[in-house]
Amino acid sequence: MTTQRILIALTLAASLSASGAAHAAEGAPVPPAQKWSFAGPFGKYDQGQLQRGFKIYKEVCASCHAMSLVSFRNLAEPGGPGFSAAQAAAVASEYKIKDLDDKGEVIERPGRPADAFPAPFANDRAAAAANGGVTPPDLSTMAKARTYERGFPWFVIDIFTQYQEQGPDYITALLLGYKNPPKDFVLPPGGNYNEYFPGHVIAMPPPLSDGQVTYDDGAPETVAQYAKDVTAFMMWAAEPHLVQRKRIGFQVMIFLIVLSGLLYFTKKKVWSAVH
Numbered sequence: 001m002t003t004q005r006i007l008i009a010l011t012l013a014a015s016l017s018a019s020g021a022a023h024a025a026e027g028a029p030v031p032p033a034q035k036w037s038f039a040g041p042f043g044k045y046d047q048g049q050l051q052r053g054f055k056i057y058k059e060v061c062a063s064c065h066a067m068s069l070v071s072f073r074n075l076a077e078p079g080g081p082g083f084s085a086a087q088a089a090a091v092a093s094e095y096k097i098k099d100l101d102d103k104g105e106v107i108e109r110p111g112r113p114a115d116a117f118p119a120p121f122a123n124d125r126a127a128a129a130a131n132g133g134v135t136p137p138d139l140s141t142m143a144k145a146r147t148y149e150r151g152f153p154w155f156v157i158d159i160f161t162q163y164q165e166q167g168p169d170y171i172t173a174l175l176l177g178y179k180n181p182p183k184d185f186v187l188p189p190g191g192n193y194n195e196y197f198p199g200h201v202i203a204m205p206p207p208l209s210d211g212q213v214t215y216d217d218g219a220p221e222t223v224a225q226y227a228k229d230v231t232a233f234m235m236w237a238a239e240p241h242l243v244q245r246k247r248i249g250f251q252v253m254i255f256l257i258v259l260s261g262l263l264y265f266t267k268k269k270v271w272s273a274v275h
Helices: 002-016 019-025 047-059 072-076 085-093 124-130 154-161 166-176 223-238 242-270
Strands: 096-100 106-110
Touching: 047 223, 072 085, 166 223
Parallel strands: none
Antiparallel strands: 096 106
């Protein structure tokens, strides 16, 4: 699963890494920077936000977009949405999974924690046929695959601030970027105008509207909140071990600093008699 995730991420990154150039060439503005709990070297996911984002994915996005690299059991892993094992199993049981019985016959059974989120369509051709000839992309690694060029001096500053939220910023801007086209803009049939999409024509209609999803924690039920919540969930899906990675990275930095000090004083001691 890890190898498959890396290969798909690299493929998406290779195909989408030119989005920054496309933004500049086709007049799309740079997405505004958002505030994220997982930003910076000590950032971590907001469990409440991830749970809200999962609800939006489940009730809105899952009807068109697959998330094939995420399993139900991942919902209960440390650093994620904070579901218990029983809750993850209950979520899985709500889905019907196609499988084979002992005779090799195709059956449908309740989902299990080890199952991946089921795709909404049987195959890419069926997905394209149901969506005007365009296959909705898998969202498993989209938050890491989407990027854009921030230009000088930001790419230098990003090295020190550990800014890596281009994908989440872009996705949030995209979800909030639906507008009426300018008077001189020719919108093709079936297209939708989006301020932040390269070329400004996107096949996906506006997926979110105020009050569309009911929250249980009192969070605002607005498009702006929905966009940030589902984007955070997509970021977690793309990098579920972000918190552990940052913790290990910090520990390694402390180790290297201590090691450097020990090496310095060892060298000073060994060569102290040499004039």
